[in-house]
Amino acid sequence: MIKLAVFGAGRIGYVHALNAASHPSVKLEYLVDPMPSGHLNELAEKTGARVVDADTVFADLTIQGVVIASSTDTHADLILKSVAAGKAMFCEKPISLNFALVSEVADAVERAGTPCMLGFQRRYDPNFRLVRERIANGTAGKLEQIVMHTRDPSPPPVEYVKRSGGMFRDQAIHDFDMARYLLGEEIKTVYAVGGCLIDPAIGAAGDIDTAMITLVSQSGRFVQMNNCRRAPFGYDQRLEALCEKEALYVENRHRDSVTIASASGFTVAPPMNYFIERFAEAYRLEMEAFVDMLEKGQVPLAGMRDGLEAQRLAEAAMVSMESGQPVRLDSEWKPD
Numbered sequence: 001m002i003k004l005a006v007f008g009a010g011r012i013g014y015v016h017a018l019n020a021a022s023h024p025s026v027k028l029e030y031l032v033d034p035m036p037s038g039h040l041n042e043l044a045e046k047t048g049a050r051v052v053d054a055d056t057v058f059a060d061l062t063i064q065g066v067v068i069a070s071s072t073d074t075h076a077d078l079i080l081k082s083v084a085a086g087k088a089m090f091c092e093k094p095i096s097l098n099f100a101l102v103s104e105v106a107d108a109v110e111r112a113g114t115p116c117m118l119g120f121q122r123r124y125d126p127n128f129r130l131v132r133e134r135i136a137n138g139t140a141g142k143l144e145q146i147v148m149h150t151r152d153p154s155p156p157p158v159e160y161v162k163r164s165g166g167m168f169r170d171q172a173i174h175d176f177d178m179a180r181y182l183l184g185e186e187i188k189t190v191y192a193v194g195g196c197l198i199d200p201a202i203g204a205a206g207d208i209d210t211a212m213i214t215l216v217s218q219s220g221r222f223v224q225m226n227n228c229r230r231a232p233f234g235y236d237q238r239l240e241a242l243c244e245k246e247a248l249y250v251e252n253r254h255r256d257s258v259t260i261a262s263a264s265g266f267t268v269a270p271p272m273n274y275f276i277e278r279f280a281e282a283y284r285l286e287m288e289a290f291v292d293m294l295e296k297g298q299v300p301l302a303g304m305r306d307g308l309e310a311q312r313l314a315e316a317a318m319v320s321m322e323s324g325q326p327v328r329l330d331s332e333w334k335p336d
Ligand SMILES: NC(=O)c1ccc[n+]([C@@H]2O[C@H](COP(=O)([O-])OP(=O)(O)OC[C@H]3O[C@@H](n4cnc5c(N)ncnc54)[C@H](O)[C@@H]3O)[C@@H](O)[C@H]2O)c1
Pocket: 007, 008, 009, 010, 011, 012, 013, 032, 033, 034, 035, 069, 070, 071, 072, 074, 092, 093, 094, 119, 120, 121, 170, 275
């Protein structure tokens, strides 16, 4: 059995802990979360894991891997401690809100050679994965344009916004990652516009709630990202990849797939409610990939370098939005 520990028992830590505990090769030994709550106790009961402090995890030589699903501002420290303790990691995005620290941490992980996967779960979603496969194996022909829509069902609480690092680092980072994943190359230009059209409190907290971002890849292919903190019908998460021989569409997944037709028209169910539901399968497959990394040395679909590069794009989008100018990138680009 592979023994794991999960840091953070919040929204996403809860999902990862349940997935780890239900994996046949895993014993979820520990949960770490400094905030006592009914939620944490319930999770401990459901998974059979013991609630301990971080030092207990790092001192336990039988723990092979840690899942870092705690608040973003704890990731860098926990990653460095995991490297020092020789524990493989599955870390949620983003690595840190401080880009210099992201680079430092990525270098430390690579220098030590500690296995690390990053929580870009869309790469594990069977639909996005199929799109990537048809592009990568040449079936779809040359990829020319990608259009992505990511819109939350409703704006997050302002307290969340204040700690999130902003919409580009918090939400759009998944789209930046998907662009790189599908293109199979780096981005050379980022041009972003954004504003606060929905919730003035988000603007007062220094963030935006609506943005459009254009990316140009190294070889000159185009990506259009449409990101928003609200969609009137629920969670909107779609992608279109226009290729030479095929156009590939990932549509919203609905709560059921029944179309009800009557004299008043045709109706379908609303989309699945937000990411926990929409990506439930991807989160499960992601945990399987983490176990495969530990058991078989299988390389995960997203690693530390992907976290760094997606964040470089988020930082460039911030600079572009603030300056009103496109930002041209190279592998050394970093925000001032
Ligand atoms: N990949 C995805 O789809 C996805 C989805 C949601 C969140 N996330 C990321 O996951 C992380 C957590 O997000 P969330 O929405 O679950 O947040 P959350 O606020 O619901 O939960 C965070 C938990 O971490 C705990 N925590 C704080 N400091 C800790 C520490 N030092 N050690 C252990 N636990 C600690 C908090 O008490 C809290 O229970 C964030 O980085 C977020 O960006 C990723």
